[in-house]
Every structure is written in structure tokens, then in C-alpha cells.
Amino acid sequence: MVSKIEMNALKALPRNTQQCAIRALHGSVADLRLVVKSLPPSYEHKLHLLPVFHALLDASRIPEVTTTGSIENITNILLAKESFLGVMKVSGDFQARTHNEADADPIITRFLTSKWDMLFPWMQFFAHQLSAAWRNPSMDASFKLAMFDAVKNCIQMLRSVCRYSSDGRRLLRTTPATQDYFIQLWLMIGTMPSDRKIEAISPVFKTHHVMGTLRSSLARVAVVAIDDRSLLPSLMHLAGGATTFVSMALRYVRRMTRELQSLASSLSARSSQPQDDHAHEYCISMAIGFSHAVEFIFLISETSSSCRELLLEMGSMRVIAAAISCVWPKFVSDSIHYNLTRELSRIELEERRCIMRACFRYVNFVLYHADNSVSALDEALKADLLESINRAINIPYNRGMEQSFVEPAVETLSILPQFFGSLTIMKRLQHQQDLMRIDPDPYYPGDPLIKSRWYMVVDTALSLLSLQLKINFRHKPFFTRQCRTKTCPRVADDLDPSTHPSYRCSACTIAHYCSKRCQVADWKDHTHWCGPLRAALGCLDSRDMRRSLPWLAMLEEFYCNFIEYRKDIEKLTLTARKQHPGSDLVLQIDTTGFPVAFEVITAQKAFHLGILRGVSPALVKTLTMVGSTDQPAIRVLRLKYGQNCWNIFSPSIALQSGFDWSRLTL
Secondary structure, eight states, X not given: OOXXXXXXXXXXXXXXXXXXXXXXXXXXXXXXXXHHHTOOSSHHHHHHHHHHHHHHHHHSOOOSSOOSSOGGGOHHHHHHHHHHHHHHHHHHHHHHHOSSHHHHHHHHHHHTGGGHHHHHHHHHHHHHHHHHHHHOTTSOHHHHHHHHHHHHHHHHHHHHHHHHOHHHHHHHHHOHHHHHHHHHHHXXXXXXXXXXXXXXXXXXXXXXXXXXXXXHHHHHHHHHHTXXXXXXXXXXXXXXXXXXXXXXHHHHHHHHHHHHHHHHHHSOSSOOSOSSHHHHHHHHHHHHHHHHHHHHHHHHHHHOHHHHHXXXXXXXXXXXXXXXXXXXXXXXXXXXXXXXXXXXXXXGTHHHHHHHHHHHHHHHHHHHHOTTHHHHHHHHHHTTHHHHHHHHHTSBOOTTTTHHHHHHHHHHHHHGGGGTTOXXXXXXHHTTHHHHTSOOOTTSOBOHHHHHHHHHHHHHHHHHHHHHTTSOTTSOOHHHHBOSOTTOOOBGGGSOTTTSOOEEOTTTSOOEESSHHHHHHHHHHHHHHHHHHHHHTTTOOOHHHHHHHHHHHHHHHHHHHSHHHHHHHHHHHHHHHHHSTTOOEEEEEEOSSSSOEEEEEEHHHHHHXXXXXXXXXXXXXXXXXXXXXXXXXXXXXXXXXXXXXEEEEOHHHHHHHHSOGGGOOO
């Protein structure tokens, strides 16, 4: 029975479409497929078809039990599936026509959100059938494929409702059933095997890329859902806890990386543009979905610090850096290099650049905010992050069009020098000196901004690496290997720990002794330098800081004696002495940015700011009297690793004064 609403809608349709729609309302699956496949070109006519699709969904009864036979024998499921597809094609066409999301709100709310009580039971049914069909090997392959398609349409519908409808966002926020539906579907698709394994099970799935398409669509829904940050605790609870939630988010990135890698290997050597239209669409979908999967882990990291650290423990930086490395060659670099003379398609530019923007954005966020950003950067460098930045230099610079793309890469390059004070990072860079010495490709004039920044960072890094060769980093720092007492010739490495326990000053944690007698004998002399040594650690008992202290001392000397920096320091010192005659001055070396910044302030101001915490005013006066005239004798090194930012008293002065370096071997 056709209602008055459907009849009015049918009267406005073209005659051929009207007749097919009437037969579809009477249960003809073939006519419904014809209507969905050949939608009228007029947008108004398409809107008139939505009541027809709604009527079919409302009239179709959801079966309680599904047979294992062919899908073609189950009419009500086919009618519901094709009606879902019709609704999504019409709403998708409208979304593509509107440039403002606010314009789409009333239409999506009217035809999707307001019909949620009718649509949602079918969405649950399709998801349940997909889960059951996948676990049942005797289920007909065509039925499984039909459920894959139906679930894909359901995912797209959920995304449209949550993104374009204010009532839809409220629905997701206030309805636990909708949240649970998304999470359970997200977990189910995440645990399913790859397309390659599915195609091996049944040839009917070949070329359909069902799993890649579903993961891509769900990644886009996840970003829309987490846009309301208050939903994150509920979603994690429904997923079974933060560990399950975070590991699944990272699994999506890993699997989509492998899928993109397999796509790249299937492309031709001279072109990254797929020849087949279906492959072209799938390539676009995967590129967009992957960028959303990376953005999703960025959003949950930004929202929850515990999730951020959990992701890092699971190796997220290594995964993202590896993704940049394996996706780049075919999906960004080659596609642009081989097509310099023609306008590139959207897939070769925008979608693929979105991948790199999302990846570099996450890397930068971690380097700025992680609790242990040194370890995170070490993992990224191990996964060829530096090589990926080097490739970005070779992207041709085209009238500012690449600006939004290179900015995150430039930011990553600018953050890197902040970690030159870390021994762990410098050891990692030692293995990448050959890469840093390679000049950018002269045949492709890349972005001058990133090129100039690359040269600045690389020149500084190579200079520091040559300086680093003076220290034997294979052993522990010298002050842990030799007794601090000047009259004691013993070396701690030569002593048996079982018979000669090591003694250490509990205040500065730096001075080591071979025996209690040596520690007592040295106490009077050590009390003068215990405070400065403790201040050289930033008043933190950090094992990494103690290990890096000799290197930080050399880094400090390098910055103060580097020709270009030295001139600036002398000018700042001269200006400060004119402004504050007779005052003790302090040189602050700020390594939290690049290039390194210098500031000369009075010792009084430094004590007031807490920069010289642990250093006595008498020691400052003494060091100033015996110091150089062209630079302040007192120095403070400002470091920043992730969230940790602190000022440390000059490691060079502390070690030279607290130990007799002339008799010690570094």
C-alpha cells in the first residue's frame, strides 16, 4: 500500500523512474536496483526518491533467522540493502554539492537523523549478520559480500549523521546504543584479516577491496566521533579499556600502511595514477582513510595524556615514521616528479599530501608533549624519519601550492636541534651522517624554505658529530669510572663490586668514590662544588642527564665558541655591561629553538628567576672575577625535551671546577 507521501513524491519524478519506483514499492528488487543505479540528474528529483527508500525500509521486516543460502532468495534484506544504498547516494550527492556543512544540516537531519529509529535497527542487523557470516565458513560468499556492502553504507550513513547534523552529533553523544554500535563495529573490522587473505578464501571478493574500504570508512567516522572530546572516556569503556582502544587505533594505522604499500607496489614505474577507475577510487579512499586513521591517534593523544603515553609504549612513533617512509616514494614523491609539465589530479596531490601532513603533525605533537620524547624521537629516526624529511626537499616548489604540505616537515626539522643535547639522539645521528651529507637533488628545485632549514640543521649536526668523536661514549661517564679524590689513583672499573662497593654523593649524585675513606677525605673540598654539580643536572636526579653531562659540557663550549655565535655573544655582553655597570652577568644559552638564542642578564635577575638555583652568590662572584672579559663567566643552558624544560648551571664550569679534567680521560 503506497501512502499519500510516497504518491506525492512519485508524481514529481520522471515517468520511467516513477514506474520503476512503484514496482519497487511492490517488492521488485530488480526495479529498485535500477532506480538506485540510474538516479535522475535533477537534485529535486533525487530528494523525492528519499521517501520511497524510507518506505521500503519501514515496510521490510527484519528477519530473526538468516539462512546460509544465496542472498538473492532473501527479498526483504535485498530491499533494505538497496534502499540504504539509495539513501546514501542521494545524501552523498547533496554533501558534494554543498560547500558549507551548515547548509547540509537541515537536509541530513530531515532525511537521516529524524529517521534514525527506522534506520538504526537495520544497521545493527547488517553488522550482526556480517559478524556471523564471517565466522561461518559454510555461509554463501555472495551473502558475505552483500553484508560487506551493506555495512559500508551503514558506516557512511553514520558519518553523515555525525558530521553534518547537529541533532546527529547530539544523538551520538547521548545514546549509548549508537556509541556501542560504532565501537563494536570498529573492533570487529579491526580484527578481521587483510584483503589478500580474504581474497584467498573466496575469489568472489577479488578486486572488491572490502576490508580496506571498511577500515578507511571507519577511520573517517572515528575522527568525526572523537571531535566531541567528552566522548573519549565512554568509547574507551565500551571498547574494554584504554589498552584495547589504543592498540586497535594503532592496528588500523599498521594495516592501512601495509595496504598502501601493496597499492604502491602495484603501480607502474613511471606513473602513480591507477589505470582502472575502480582502483583509482579505491586509491583515493585509502589515502583519505589512512590520513584520518593517523589523525585519530593524534586526537586521542591530544585529548588524553595517558593514551598518548600508552601509544608511545606500543611503538606509535615507529609505526608513523615507517608509514611516512614506505608511503612516500610512490604516493607523493614520484607522482610529482614525473608529472612536472601537466596539472596533477587530486589523488596525486591533495589526498596524498594529507597523509604526510597528518603523519608529520603527529610526530611534532609527540616531540613537543611526550614525557619521554627522546626515546620517541630515537624510534622515529630509527624508522628513517630523517630520510623522509630529506625527500620533502625534492618536492618541486610551485607558487606556494606546496606551502601547507611542507610546513609540518619544516617544523619537524626545526624541532630536531632541541635534542642535540641528548646523547641518545646524537648516537642515532652518527649512523645517518652519510644521509646528511647528500646534497638535495639538483634536478628538482624544491621549497627554498625547507632547503635552507635543512642546510642549517645538517651543518650544525655534522659539526657536533665531529666534536662528539672526542668522547668515548661506549663507556660510562668519566666521573663514574674514577674516584673523585685527587690523591687516589684507583679506577672504579678495575674494582670488584663484590669486595669494593661504590660510594656516591647522595646530594649531587655525580661524585663517585672507591671507598668510604676517600669519600670522607674529599668531603671538605667537595662541599664547594656539590651545589654547582647538582645545579648542572637541573636539580633532577636523572640518569640520562648524568650520562649526558660531559657531552652537554662540550655542547656548551661549542655554542659559545662558534664563530657566528661568538660575535653575537660579545655584542650582547658589551650592551649588558653598559646597561648594568659593575653587575655580575650571566649568559643564558637557549637551545629550545633553532637557531640557538642567547641572552645576557644580571646575576641578581637570574637568582630572582630561579635560574641559578643551587649556586651560591659567593661562587658567582668568584667565577666572575677570574672569567673572560668578552663573555660572562657564568653560563646557564636551557634545555627542552618534550614537556620537560629546565635551566641547568653550566656543565662545563661544574665539571671543570668539580673535577680536575687535566688528569681525567673522557
